[in-house]
Amino acid sequence: MTDTVKEPIERLLHNHPFFAGMEEPMLEKLAACATTRTYKAGHRVLKEGACADHFTVLLSGCVAVEVATPEQGVTPLQTLHAGDILGWSWLVAPYRWTFSATAREDTRAVIFDAPCLRRALEADHELAYHLMPRFIGVMSERLHSARLQMLDLYGPPAGARERGLA
Amino acid sequence: MSTLATPLKGHAPPPEAPHPAAAPDPATDPMVPRPFRIVRVKKELSDTFTFDLVAQDGAPLGFRPGQFNMLYVFGVGEVPISISGDPAVPEVLVHTTRAVGTVTRAMWAMKAGATIGIRGPFGSAWPVETARGGDVVVVAGGIGLAPLRPLIHTLLNQRESFNRVMILYGARTPEDILYKTEVRAWRGRFDVSAQVTVDRATGGWSGPVGVVTRLINAGGFDAPSTTAFVCGPEVMMRAACDALTRKGVARGKVWLSMERNMKCALGFCGHCQWGGAFVCKDGPVFNYAAVADRLPVAEY
Numbered sequence: 389m390t391d392t393v394k395e396p397i398e399r400l401l402h403n404h405p406f407f408a409g410m411e412e413p414m415l416e417k418l419a420a421c422a423t424t425r426t427y428k429a430g431h432r433v434l435k436e437g438a439c440a441d442h443f444t445v446l447l448s449g450c451v452a453v454e455v456a457t458p459e460q461g462v463t464p465l466q467t468l469h470a471g472d473i474l475g476w477s478w479l480v481a482p483y484r485w486t487f488s489a490t491a492r493e494d495t496r497a498v499i500f501d502a503p504c505l506r507r508a509l510e511a512d513h514e515l516a517y518h519l520m521p522r523f524i525g526v527m528s529e530r531l532h533s534a535r536l537q538m539l540d541l542y543g544p545p546a547g548a549r550e551r552g553l554a
Numbered sequence: 555m556s557t558l559a560t561p562l563k564g565h566a567p568p569p570e571a572p573h574p575a576a577a578p579d580p581a582t583d584p585m586v587p588r589p590f591r592i593v594r595v596k597k598e599l600s601d602t603f604t605f606d607l608v609a610q611d612g613a614p615l616g617f618r619p620g621q622f623n624m625l626y627v628f629g630v631g632e633v634p635i636s637i638s639g640d641p642a643v644p645e646v647l648v649h650t651t652r653a654v655g656t657v658t659r660a661m662w663a664m665k666a667g668a669t670i671g672i673r674g675p676f677g678s679a680w681p682v683e684t685a686r687g688g689d690v691v692v693v694a695g696g697i698g699l700a701p702l703r704p705l706i707h708t709l710l711n712q713r714e715s716f717n718r719v720m721i722l723y724g725a726r727t728p729e730d731i732l733y734k735t736e737v738r739a740w741r742g743r744f745d746v747s748a749q750v751t752v753d754r755a756t757g758g759w760s761g762p763v764g765v766v767t768r769l770i771n772a773g774g775f776d777a778p779s780t781t782a783f784v785c786g787p788e789v790m791m792r793a794a795c796d797a798l799t800r801k802g803v804a805r806g807k808v809w810l811s812m813e814r815n816m817k818c819a820l821g822f823c824g825h826c827q828w829g830g831a832f833v834c835k836d837g838p839v840f841n842y843a844a845v846a847d848r849l850p851v852a853e854y
């Protein structure tokens with residue numbers, strides 16, 4: 389659903405931590421590719437395998453990044469909240485989502501049109517230079533988080549597991 | 555001074571009065587355990603349980619939040635376990651333990667009415683007083699909530715002394731959330747922000763999913779005035795301390811609790827040595843500024 393609340397997108401971006409420190413003219417260029425949207429709780433925001441034609445900046449609410457397997461059904465891997473961004477498959481060919489995502493609460497977001505954004509970055513390398521490290525920062529943080537989750541840090545100590553103690 | 559010190563010249567005890575083999579006194583000898591009776595056993599999780607203990611001599615065991623005791627299962631062995639009760643209620647000594655090996659497994663099998671030996675309290679404490687007037691962020695991971703619970707009790711008992719109080723807790727799954735009733739009560743308070751995240755969502759969990767550092771990244775505290783207290787597995791503490799300092803919390807205002815194998819708990823045997831420190835005596839609570847360089851060192 390397209391958002392009816394009219395607030396300049398530049399202002400929304402200016403106040404969002406992902407864009408912190410970016411100059412106004414750059415935010416204006418980015419805003420030219422963006423719209424605001426609200427998702428009702430339960431709305432499927434991304435579908436694994438579908439065309440990654442946008443990226444999402446969360447303003448409020450909560451979205452769960454999920455993976456579906458035949459054995460375990462839909463498993464949430466991570467929840468994202470205000471201040472987070474969702475999706476970078478739009479940056480990497482073949483531009484397909486590698487996970488699904490569902491709104492857990494009514495969620496408000498800024499949505500960027502990926503082809504428009506790719507063209508803007510192609511035409512303005514300085515804009516790309518300022519935007520890309522932000523994505524790399526988010527990717528590295530998510531990778532680190534995923535590794536910690538994989539480590540099962542709070543599980544029984546390896547020795548206890550092997551000896552059937554826990 | 556030790557009673558076994560060499561007598562001064564000319565002051566040797568007379569031969570008619572041989573030195574009696576004095577029975578060690580638990581009240582004065584920190585190597586001798588005091589017997590405590592288990593008055594309640596609560597199974598918290600599939601491998602974790604809480605003992606409520608009362609001293610057989612009736613004398614309460616006062617302690618400061620963050621300190622630990624040595625728990626002696628007679629005939630089996632002795633282990634360091636943090637005190638997890640309310641320091642304002644010293645008559646009942648509370649320990650939450652996870653059964654992982656020989657001694658803790660033997661404790662798991664013990665029932666109310668049984669006797670256990672206690673030495674302590676030992677070690678440094680969470681410096682609650684340094685947090686007064688500012689924001690407080692408590693970051694716990696897994697069983698790490700147990701050593702932080704006395705601190706949380708103190709913060710809530712003296713709530714007006716602190717500005718914002720945040721409790722950020724990471725558990726393995728929703729079934730592994732420790733002290734569920736209490737966590738729910740903290741979440742229900744209007745003057746505390748208590749957030750729980752799980753590494754793996756199961757059974758219709760509708761709360762946050764992801765590592766506890768993500769809750770730190772979300773902010774909600776005034777970094778310059780914040781004091782943070784962190785306890786959990788070492789890897790988690792490293793990530794949490796890093797996230798806190800990246801948010802602007804000064805290293806000198808971040809505190810963490812370390813674990814090392816122990817024997818004497820008195821700084822004599824060197825079993826718990828960690829760099830230049832003994833965890834039993836200089837810790838277990840350390841200031842992050844003092845140990846940050848040592849923390850990322852893998853000891854294998």
Ligand SMILES: Cc1cc2nc3c(=O)[nH]c(=O)nc-3n(C[C@H](O)[C@H](O)[C@H](O)COP(=O)(O)OP(=O)(O)OC[C@H]3O[C@@H](n4cnc5c(N)ncnc54)[C@H](O)[C@@H]3O)c2cc1C
Binds near residue numbers: 547549
């Ligand atoms: C200051 C401090 C505070 C603590 N507070 C708490 C607390 O509040 N609650 C709590 O539950 N714990 C706490 N601990 C940890 C607790 O002391 C240890 O879990 C306990 O000492 C384990 O003793 P154990 O005899 O049961 O296990 P051990 O038999 O000594 O085993 C210890 C570890 O080694 C592994 N292990 C042992 N033998 C083998 C083997 N043959 N092969 C492979 N692995 C093996 C075990 O799985 C286990 O992980 C604290 C530790 C310290 C230092």
Ligand code: FES
Binds near residue numbers: 822
């Ligand atoms: S346990 Fe003996 S020195 Fe620490």
